[in-house]
Amino acid sequence: MSLRPTDMIKSLELSGQDLSRPSSLAEEDEDKISLLPESLICHILSFLTTDEAVFTSVLSSTWRYLWKRVPKLELESSDFPNDEACVDFIDKFLNVQSLLEFSLCIDSDGSKNDASLYEFCLGKWIKRKIHYFEVLCHRNTKIPIKLPPCEALGCLSLNDTSSCVLDTPRLEYLSLIDNNFKSLNIISMSDSVEVFIDVDFKLMHHDLSERNIIHNLLSNFSAIGDMTISWTTLKLIHGLRHTNPLPKFRYLTCLHATMSLDASPELLPIVLESCPNLKRLTLVVTCFKHFGNIMRWIRLRRLENFVMDDDPEGVATILSNVLPYCLVCSLEYVTIRSPITDKATTRKLVRYFLGNATSLKNLVLRLSVFYGEKPHNFDRVKQYFDSPRRSHLCHFEVIWD
Template identity: 25%
Template sequence: MPPRCDRISELPESLLTHILSYLPTKHSVKTSVVSTRWKNLWLNVPALDLHCEDFPYREEEEEAVLGFLDRLLEFEPGSRLLKVKVKCGSVEIKGLKDRISTVIHRGPQVVDVESCTKYLDPDTETYYPYLEFMPLNLYTSKTLVSLKLTYSGVEDPPGFVCMPCLKSMTLVQVHFRDDSSLERLVSGCPLLEELTLIRDIHSCFVGEVDRFMSVRSGSLKRFRVPLWYGLSCSSPSSAKCRLEIDAPGLEHMVLGEDQFDSIVVQKKLTSLFMVDLNIKFGELFLYGISSVGHMIISEKTLKALELYSRVELIPKFNNLSRLVALFPGNLLEFLPAFLECFPNLKHLILVKSLK
């Protein structure tokens, strides 16, 4: 029988590297043993998906990770890395920040970094909380379209933030230098359409706990503060932070838990189409969202509405046509007054709470 033809290896290199870009980098590297044709193919893949804990443990890990990145970045220093995902693991790797800076110089469109959270004191062999700040060239990237930072520190860059192509940003338990850092970061992204924000409500870094956060954007269309793996602000002191929203073009908003002790909408959100609420609120917030067309509200939010109605009139939601509400049985007497707030309601779904 004639030998089998390896048709995959006959494909153009550009197509092979594109296929490999959908694999984690550790799997892409394994293809180097297939044949001579594949030996250095992984070095030309326009994507990096690296989990540092895949490398040898502890003292060998740092040297292995940095050596691997140096080889990758030095192979074709003029080529682009379009997608970059780096999960640093729990323990600090000295020098990793410099490699991330080099990666950003390669013009990626997508960056997803999960920073380390601890460092090991070699004298006491004790782990301490650690905060890894992102390199300054991140804030002036001309190519980034999507950015996700997890457990990272965001510097207050000297000069200004300018990410002219960024459309999506996710900030998970990110630490800012001061209360206005988030506002400056968002304001430096003129095309930003989607923002997901998850605060670290149990920070070990006392000086980094935010007291005030502001989201101001003329381009923002979707804003999410989602439930974070079931965690909530059980301690009032952990949530002492005010959130201000000034985003006149906002269309979708999800506020999934009480990460903030107060939320204020600066201007009425006339473009708002859908809002999903699982929070408590104040008068300025209710007025700001009263133009919404579709609303989903939790039991917590409905109880807050009932308490609010005892002291103030709930504003009319004249544009609301669809409502989904989790309604506790002990508030059924409030239902008629509640429905009067939505004079043009067309679709109503009430889910009775089991509590």
């Protein structure tokens, strides 16, 4: 069991050791690391966790307080007796160092602790010109995050927070992961920010205020150029497509999305239609039936033994009936990552883009290979996925991962 940071500090203070006195090992072997500039030593310590950095304080009196000057603090509430002790430690740290990176994981360890205690102290950290700020809350108690204006913040990652107010004009990366995210208010944000969205909602369907929740959330990002959407959020988008349509992302040029092999064929056109100027698309196709993958892979090695869907043309029919604007005007690069299965979904997706994207320059299909094996007849596998191309400039390739 590892020592808590507070226990480590206390043990050092109570020990009667003279840390300034070199050990016999130090007398025999010159300590070259300690001769480095303090700023360089702190940079080296920044690659360690906070716990590991604290342990270096036993090396000598020179190292005793160096960990406090490391520009990164990573904490887990489970390392402290209770939330009050954790908050107190965070507050004390504010007085000894201005950090660039702060990460806090509020663990789920029973109802005796109150996660709301962190709300006030987290706001104070942002005022210290933090560049990287991450909060993960694994409690039923959701923490509302209201960040004061922060010119320095470049990376923000929030997990299981109930709401958030952002005034971050220089933000470069934003990650929102939550099972019940209710509201997001962006006062200012750079259009060049990269956004990762993995949210879900436990909606109260009788509550009219929640009918537009996904539209209101995504409308905050209508001017960004790079976005990643999880399969969880895509399912929500599809389920609410009639009452909660997607906003237009007119400036979005790069989209990363994850979808299931069993996803409705209506989903992809819905998403693409909201991105009229999309140039790059990375589509990760997932299969959650792990135990069936090996048998499907065995069947793939002999293509004539493929067991296709009952209506393999159904996917192509529904997809081809709806041609989003980006498909016929702007989309140039598509990457599809897919496991090897006996379903025709991936094949239809490939043919959908090859047959309809008029500006497509390159389509890459990356197939997952199990146990490092590859098919003996590579050309035949590529032929299985290939189809006539709408764009005469399009290059199609299959890569085995």
